[in-house]
Amino acid sequence: VGIILGEMRELGKWSEQYHREIGKAVAELQPGFLLTVGDDARFITEEAARAGVSATHLSSPEEAAAAALRRQFDVILV
DSSP: OEEEEEOOGGGGGGHHHHHHHHHHHHHHHOOSEEEEESGGGHHHHHHHHHTTOOEEEESSHHHHHHHHHTSOOSOEEO
């Protein structure tokens, strides 16, 4: 299973905190890979990678789609 996540722009001053919490939650799922898109989504990537997930932060949805197509997967959660 692969996961592609974008940033949550509406979080204001809590943005970093909640993105990091999502990263920790994703790590518990142990996905085959994680791709993130958007400035604050980098915090998701950092936390998931810290927990051992193969995580990559990309700058656009198009880059994320191309990166996903280069990987093997049965299911992608977006």
